[in-house]
Amino acid sequence: MTTVAPYGSWISPLSAADASAAAPRYDGARFVANEVWWGESLPDQGGRSSIRRSVDGEVEDLLPAPWSARSRVHEYGGGSWTTDEDGRLFFVEKSDQRVWSLRRGEEPTPLTSDDPQARHGGLRWQHGVLLAIREVHDGSPVPRRSIVSIPQDGGEAREIVGGSDFLAQPALSHDGRHLAWVAWDHPDMPWDRTQIRVGDLAHGTVTTWRSITSGGTAALQPEWDASGRLIWLDDPSAGPTAGRWNLWRRDVASDLPAEPIAPADADTGGGLWVLGVRWYALLPDGGIVAVRTHGADEVVRIDAEGTARATGIPVRSRAVVEDTLGSRVLVSGMAPGVTGIWQLDQHGDVTLVVGSRSDLGDEWIPPARPFTVHSRHGDVHAFDHPPTNPHHTAPEGELPPYIALVHGGPTAHVGGVADSRITFFTSRGIGVVEVNYGGSTGYGRAYRDRLRGQWGVVDRDDVAAAASGLAAEGRADAARLAIAGSSAGGWTVLAALVGTDVFAAGISRYGVGDARLLATDTHDFEARYLDGLIGPLPAAEALYLERSPLSHTEGFRVPVLLLQGSDDAVVPPTQAEAIRDALAERGVPHAYVLYDGEGHGFRRAETVVHALESELAFLGQVFGFETPGVPAIALS
Template identity: 55%
Template sequence: MPDTSRSITLPYGSWPSPIGASDVAGGAPRLDGARFVGHPRDSGDAAYEVWWSESVPSESGRTAVFRRTPDGPEALLPPPWSVRSRVHEYGGGAWTATDEGVLLFVNAADQRIWRTVPGEEPAPLTPADGGMCFGDLTLETLPGGGARLWAVRETHGAGRTPARDIAVIPLDGSAADDAGRIVSAVAGSDFLAYPAPRGGRLAWIAWNHPDMPWDAAELRVGRIAADGTVLEHVTVAGGRTAAGPVSALQPEWTGDDELMFTADPTGRWNLHWVRFDGLAATDPESIQPGDADTGGPLWNLGTRWYTPLDDGRVVAVRTHGRDELALIDPTCGALSALETRLTSGVLVRDVRGSRVLLTGAGAQEPGGLWLLDVDARTLEALRGGVSALDPEWLPRAQAMSFPGPDGDVHAFAYPPTNPGVTGPENERPPYLVLVHGGPTAHSSGEPSLAVAFFTSRGIGVLDVNYGGSTGYGRAYRERLRGRWGIADVADVAAAARGLAAAGLADPDRIAIKGGSAGGWTVLCAVADTDVFAAGITRYGVADLRRLVEDTHDFEARYLDGLVGPLPQAEALYVSRTPLSRPETLRTPLLILQGAEDPVVPPSQAEALRDALAENGVTHAYLLFEGESHGFRRAETLVRAFEAELSFLGQVLGFDTPDVPPLPLD
């Protein structure tokens, strides 16, 4: 570590840093869900255990469930058990727990639902065959005692397109050898989410190809028969309406006859509610309209942006650029800010009384699991949320906007930050432009070791929320409609040029990095602009036609909206894909790919590698065995970050002595 008592001057990119790739790999925990488990003590002080799920990079990236103890986190499932759903490929809602401490989870290896009490061997609840996987696990407490388990079920047969329904799974294990004991409650839609049973009714969200859930999704409510089947149902809100498409999400019962949800009929996801008499519903009533989103892209099942408290108040995440938490009185729409340190990636995980479990990060707090006491106005970090690194090493995000061809482009800039080193006065720093995936994802300016890994070495980072990103309303995200590979490229190029024009970055040393959909923007940006000196793509889309042919059902029609429907738009698919015009690929590229990626298979990365080799362009291709879409293993993450730094140093012209040199072809 450099001597911080006095500053030394070194070339940007070559600053010594205490942050290694292994620190990034084992940094802020990758949290999935969290629950309160247990009953209030007789004294009424509502003492519960807190359980959560977390990826463990050092154990091949498996996801384990932990509970909090005075001695630290205790794993409730030993290896090789791993909690992960593959419904819609991205999963979500892969576990839940009873107040008695029974864990119900989807095992990643076989996609069966298992039941266990910590310390005992798990027992299966669903059969080993039948091609079924489950997600969005939801427990319903029955009025006469007992419970039943609801889930979104995806069944894969001989064809490419799986069938989906909402199912009821017996908790006594009788379906482990007899799939017929699983009750199909409701089907008839391409996709389903959020099973919410209460008072003899089931609420859920449904949508069909070619829509994605953020395009148009319906809130439906049906009457439940004694065996769990839905006898009849009505559409309450959302879908393809006369006024335009509406995305309804996250139904939550606030009473036996009162249902809350979030929807965007005005272009922002805001809270609404309806009331029922049988299946007759009132018109949806807006609770708290505003120029912020309580909602987002439903990539993972079970994602929640708000929660009703027992007394009727609502804790909601509201997003416009950054996240904020608010307390809403739905009876009058009154809103008051909940002043917390959390501003990025904030999601609601569970609630008991006035206490809420949240995941997210702050402007200076790494991601973690948090306990918010609404009445006491306290926020406690239960897992993560605190960096062992001196805050001086963490760059502060600077919200910036740049003029683009479609309007302002929003971004967060992280300048080079090292308490003991400065750059030469006559030198401007290299910058790495980050392009998030989705392309509906959103960056909120949170600190991370993944960013500090570069900024501590004198490489600035610019995280761009290009048109298509969520967090700024429907109009902003629909800038990309029909223009993927054009509008996003123009936006990231405009942001990079704006940064250089402001004197903050060396215009000749700006690189760009993205994963998945962000990898596609990287590829198009280096092919179609002269802004970027180097590109890094992680499991990135490289060929639109191959993506349509190879990808899974959830995204099989995604490109209808982003590019256009096939075969009518085939000429667009060909013209937009740089692999169709390989002569445009002249910029050095680093390609990082998982060998078992079902979303963007290795064939795309290898076609890109071959085109670069044919053109004689400097490149490197790393294929990681055992990795899927998104890297999870510690050894993979270490190798990837070290490779990225070495690649940038070689291409942009600075030394990287603390990482192994990456061989370039």
């Protein structure tokens, strides 16, 4: 039987706690003999990051509490653990950023010295060598970063190469004579300009090196094939797939030019926000398994002749190739209704190794409808997730409220998969539109570069155009459009609230309100990010002032919910508090929630649940619908 009820007040079996439990954070996966090990953040243990395996259907923690594998290199970390072939675990302990070793049945032992200035990440075990990125905060204007090898007996880590502001993705050749890596310097970001470098090794140290790429492209992920040729990702400006990240190959011992591998009008590559991420892997038969992105992700297998075929792995968003063992492949990501890790075996069969989904059936999962609208800056790509509940329908003639969900970054991407947070809202009769505004990855260099110098303008206008487009099509209530986003997405939320009249409510999670403050009070990885997004300081000082939502507080007219972590080193609480004070001064209804001990991204189960319930209660109060089972939120 179908119940008629207003949009937003539909009864949903998916609670905020259920949604939190169905949204795991995985951090890498590895084959260890016949087992699969994976990293996972555990919200019910305060966000501790454990390494786990499944034995006879039961999940076992290989890294016991209170140990937590998490890197803080670049603040965003990544590559916090790896293993050798025998199952010896190497991990970065969150509390001291040292690299530790753990054999089953023993206690962890430190491999690096107790140096409070040093951090490690991007761990990689290759050909009997443990590689890592080391970051030393010694008071220098830019932390000293280098690629190091870490002895397994606990001796001093050896610096292999340094000399760049940033280094990532080291790859050791099969014969141990060469190292390839990604390097870039301020003010570039790794999606702007990088170099692939190849160094000659002697006694474990790079003696000489040369650049394999021009330096004018965003080259990523070097790997060595079995014949000693170098393979990497690049987005050159010329050719039939200009501006697209594609696979390239070159014999670096010769003068022959690089050649593309199975070029496509799609991106194999993305924003290198975390260390250890990989978009492809090499197979023993000369084939390659790769992620291709054009809107949504697709995992393909490219044979030695260059023919690409779909693998059947259902991942459509946040796809990462984690590991290979022979012809077996591990891929993590999001598929409709499930976030997990899948195995592709040597026969082409696909199985879900580990994954978390709600108990809802497919009839509860909203279909992701891709659509394109036009803003004054060009085409805008988005995904529409309409209200979906098999037991409810709305009164005739009523249009649903919608949330325009803005991804962070801003150099990032969404693939149109309804995760548990989206389903939490759509099952209650609130639509969600995810917008890949200009500046997003997944559509090539030109689309990505649309945001250069235009942050706070292009993103604002594109998101507003997508939401307005839904209303113009009669799919959404134009009077009940909300906008929500985190971090850089929160900046877009605030910019849209003061710079457009499209939205009737805004939700900012640790959002940026003052660009000048962000540029001067943030961590080193993003310290010059705004040079490209707005302009270099001090020359662009006036532009920073003009773009910042805090410079236009007279534009705040609709209710705002601010959610913030007290320990956020990327966007400090001072940003949210300045917005709160401006809203209070103008008498705009608002709520400010500060979560003690949380950083940039909420990890504790109680925080995730409270934040989600607060968002629903806020929308119900602003848009005038009941929120059964969720307490009201007080607006100042």
